[in-house]
Amino acid sequence: MKLDPITLRLFVAVMEENAIARAAAREHIAPSAASRRLAELEDQLQVELFTRSNRGSTPTAAAYALLHMARGVLNELDGIATQMKDYAHDGGKGLRGHVRVMANISSITQFLPAQLQRFMSRHPHVDVRLQERVSTDIARAVADNEADIGLLNHGSYGDKISLRPYRSDRLAVVVPQGHALARQRKLALAQVVAHDLIGMHADSALNHLITRAAADQGLQPRLRMKVTGYDALCLMVAAGLGIGILPEGSARIYIGALPLRCIRLAEPWAERQLMLCVRSQDALSPVAQLLVEHLCRPEPTEIE
Structure with missing residues (x-):
């Protein structure tokens, strides 16, 4: 079985845009070609990803399962390209990788700027991609593999993510x-x-x-x-x-x-507690694990 990244990106776009036409435009492909690629993907996997009717296409349970896996695969592929490009520039020295972080506004305005500045000054070839979201969206994004690390308010977000104290x-x-x-x-x-x-x-x-x-x-x-x-x-x-x-x-x-x-x-x-969340510590890349430990380091020993 050969699954190509272009088809996987198209599939993720369809799931996120909830329409083949919008997904095709986002991925710069004709809608007819997009539909053909999705049908070929179903044939390869031997599973129905969308239930089709006169009202359109509805994702099946298999589609949601594939969405989680596809995001992980595409993230890893992006990481390979980024790291290899950087290695080529300096002969393969230094820690490299990229980490997807989502954080709420309280974390961003109070703590993250100084923490990320210290981390990235020590690891200049690590690409930290930060987005601001509300806490419920952050928990969902980490659970769905849209983000590696989330910083959010303390709360109950289900058993798909693991929480640890961040800051108060x-x-x-x-x-x-x-x-x-x-x-x-x-x-x-x-x-x-x-x-x-x-x-x-x-x-x-x-x-x-x-x-x-x-x-x-x-x-x-x-x-x-x-x-x-x-x-x-x-x-x-x-x-x-x-x-x-x-x-x-x-x-x-x-x-x-x-x-x-x-x-x-x-x-x-x-008095509030802010938390850091991941899917699981074992699922993190080495650079993501390093960033987690840096972010959760107690204040008195945080200066490096």
């Missing part, structure tokens, strides 16, 4: 300078929700956490607007459009640059 953070409240709450040293949620809030988008873990905590206390937040990043949240707060809740480490980036005050949120759930 604390939530704080940002208010404009001169706001009625600006002189407070700490705030309870009840004090915060008495004012208009600038919140994160509906799918964010932070939005779910605040909404759940408010409901538990019988409170109704006055959410004035939703944004997709901490930078936008702080800009809206600085403009006097409301107040916001975000990780204290992320807020520090904007304090000083914007007329804001950062006040501790005195709630037990404001």
Whole structure:
């Protein structure tokens, strides 16, 4: 049996785009040629990957199983090409490889930049590919082999991924300078929700956490607007459009640059645990394992 990468990439594209025409355009191939390649793939594997009807094609259970394996194979093929190209440039010296990382905004804005800078300065030929996603998408992507490493909020994500502690953070409240709450040293949620809030988008873990905590206390937040990043949240707060809740480490980036005050949120759930997830430690490449250990290294010994 000979499975070529072009057909596997086309198959993955069809699964991700949920339409042969869109997948064919993405892979720069004619729709008729794409359909023919998919039929030939089914013949080679001797299994039905799509149930066809007048309404279109529906993936079978076998298609979802193949999707997971195909992503892994294509990732390894990409890694071979990248590493061999780099070896050719310097005679085969040094650690090489590539690692796919997905992380939530809290990890990216508070911890990852310095950590990745140190790692990549020590291993300049390791290609770290980083994407920002929400925690639920990160867990799914790692389970489905779209990513090697995920950094996400603590939670229950099923048994297809393995979790280990990454970092902890604390939530704080940002208010404009001169706001009625600006002189407070700490705030309870009840004090915060008495004012208009600038919140994160509906799918964010932070939005779910605040909404759940408010409901538990019988409170109704006055959410004035939703944004997709901490930078936008702080800009809206600085403009006097409301107040916001975000990780204290992320807020520090904007304090000083914007007329804001950062006040501790005195709630037990404001202390959060961020986690690192993988499919399994054994499934990681050597460079991915090295990055995992680097990211999870305790703060006191993190400086290299």
